Amino acid sequence: MYIFRGLIFPSLICLWCLTGLGDGARILASISIPSYSHQVAYRTIWKELAKRGHDIVLLTTDPMEGHFDNIRQINLSSSYEIVESFKLSTLISSDASRNIWKFMQLGVLSMSEAHRHQLLHPEVQALIHNSSEHFDLLMVEVVFPLHMGFIERFKVPVIGLSSLDAASAVHGLMGNEDNPIIHPQLGFDLPPSPTILDRTVSVLFNGLINIYGLFVVNPMMDEIIQQVFGKDSKPITELMKEVDMLFINVNPVLHPIRAVTPNTIMFGGGTHVDTVPKPLPEGIRKFLDDATQGAIYFSLGSNVKSNLIRDELRQVFIETFKELPFKILWKFENEELPNKPDNVMIQKWVPQADVLRHPNIKVFITQCGLQSMxxxxMNHIPLIGLPFFADQPANAIMMHNKGFGVHLDHTKLTKEKFKETIMEVINNPKYKQRSVEIADLLTDVEMTGLEKVVWWTEYVIRNKGAKLLRNPIRDLPFYQYYLLDVIGFVGVLSFIVIFGTVKISLLIYRLVRQMIVKKPKKN
Structure with a gap:
């Protein structure tokens, strides 16, 4: 009996340590962008942290269904109404790619008001004004980082999150490599071998975006932060400097290599994909099971709406699908689709990950959102990309270059080109084979993205921050970072030396010349 007790007690201690129940922290997590793709990227993270005993208060526009121990969700889904009042979806679905400045202006205005609405939400206000409320860690989305205002309120370490690659300015604040030629701004695409004109435009675009952020976007955020958290609140530029670590949904298999500091963690590679398949709704399951010649899944994601795209583009889709021998499952936002072919099923919402697991799916026609890709x-499905905005064009070009899909321009799409591409991707095995190879590369890692995120999250909690990993570059002024003062000093010094040398040389020359040409006087 003594031996038995001697074995049980250490085992219980080990189990306690492994599950993290002994040091569970209180985490405030805020994913504020009203977009399902932004929300779903982190769900496995919340569940895993909660499973390890951490208590999470989650501010989200898309609450997870069901009850989860240790997770309290604050429903901010009303943010969608704010965004839609600006008709942002209409612009995105129609001509955002052709009017990027209008998209940026409308996007900034709609996101500012949506975030103001979120921070004034009664449950959020209760968090802010409850003097007894405390947290051990703040995890905030950095795409539009208005919720960084919580930093001063709770005086806790901060982890920034991005469901795609972070913006240039965020990388710069973390001390990461920020080169507009290697890593252009989101929404700007460079060809594989850019010309001098391409590179010049990328540099100018990068500068314009940064100036717009500094003089337009930041003042908007500062005004809202001061309204919600008090007139003495720090500006957003100062709050962002408090970020201890940055987690980005990036993987070197799918993204250009970037030199990053130890406090930037890349967790991309299907981290959000649930490994446990769920049964499909009966109607969708039967439709796909009956696709004896194969099926196509078509979705433009949660931000691009198929019912809002140009009529002529929608007609290209309909006419093409009508001529195909395959069944097509189309995520379509309306109840009815005029002139819908018999081989097409429309659904307002589709359990995408589980649909892509169905053995009859031959190809996925997508807007090239990162999570969709x-x-x-991960299910070895080749892609046809029809990108519309943000990181989608760059993702589509990457997909095309790596060979696991084909990139099409929806502004120039014809029925003939669309049909030809679909048949090529389905019938040519190289696309599927390449997707298998890419999946193998994504999973051939020393630690999964989820494991990395959880380990580093608990590192920040244990050490009450990660200032040890802070890049000293972050504290350098602009002119010192780019060595402008050194270049100026060396330039001035060189000028003085050269100028002095020339002046002295000229003086010596004149003196010598005078001595040589001067003739002695005759008696």
Whole structure:
């Protein structure tokens, strides 16, 4: 009996340590962008942290269904109404790619008001004004980082999150490599071998975006932060400097290599994909099961709406699908689709990851959102990309260059080109084979993205921050970082030396010349 007790007690201690129940922390997590793709990227993270005993208060526009121990969700889904009042979806679905400045202006205005609405939400206000409320860690989305205002309120370490690659300014604040030629701004695409004109435009675009952020976006955020958290609140530029670590949904298999500091963690590679398949709704399951010649899944994601795209583009889709021998499952936001072919099923919402697991799916026609692409790759499904905005064009070009899909321009799409591309991707095995190879590369890692995120989250909690990993570059002024003062000093010094040398040389020359040409006087 003594031996038995001697074995049980250490085992219980080990189990306690492994599950993290002994040091569970209180975490405030805020994913504020009203977009399902932004929300779903982190769900496995919340569940895993909660499973390890951490208590999470989650501010989200898309609450997870069901009850989860240790997770309290604050529903901010009303943010969608604010964004839609600006008709942002209409612009995105129609001509955002052709009017990027209008998209940026409308996007900034709509996101500012949506975030103001979120921070004034009664449950959020209760968090802010409850003097007894405390947290051990703040995890905030950095795409539009208005919720960084919580930093001063709770005086806690901060982890920034991005469901895609972070913006240039965020990388710069973390001390990461920020080169507009290697890593252009989101929304700007460079060809594989850019010309001098391409590179010049990328540099100018990068500068314009940064200036717009500094003089337009930041003042908007500062005004809202002061309204919500008090007139003495720090500006957003100062709050962002408090970020201890940055977690980005990036993987070197799918993204250009970037030199980053130890406090930037890349967790991309299908981290959000649930490994446990769920049964499909009966109607969708039967439709796909009956696709004896194969099926196509078509979705433009949660931000681009198929019912809002140009009529002529929608007609190209309809006419093409009508001529195909395959069944097509189309995520379509309306109840009815005029002139819908018999081989097409429309659904307002589709359990995408589980649909892509169905053995009859031959190809996924997508807007090239990062999460959608990862779900397809993990299920070895080749892609046809129809990008519209943000990181989608760059993702589509990457997909095309790596060979696991084909990139099409929806502004120039014809029925003939669309049909030809679909048949090529389905019938040519090289696309599927390449998706298998990419999936193998994504999973051939020393630690999964989820494991990395959880380990580093608990590192920040244990050490009450990660200032040890802070890049000293972050504290350098602009002119010192780019060595402008050194270049100026050396330039001035060189000028003085050269100028002095020339002046002295000229003086010596004149003296010598005078001595040589001067003739002695005759007696």
């Amino acid at each position: 990862e779900e397809a790759i």
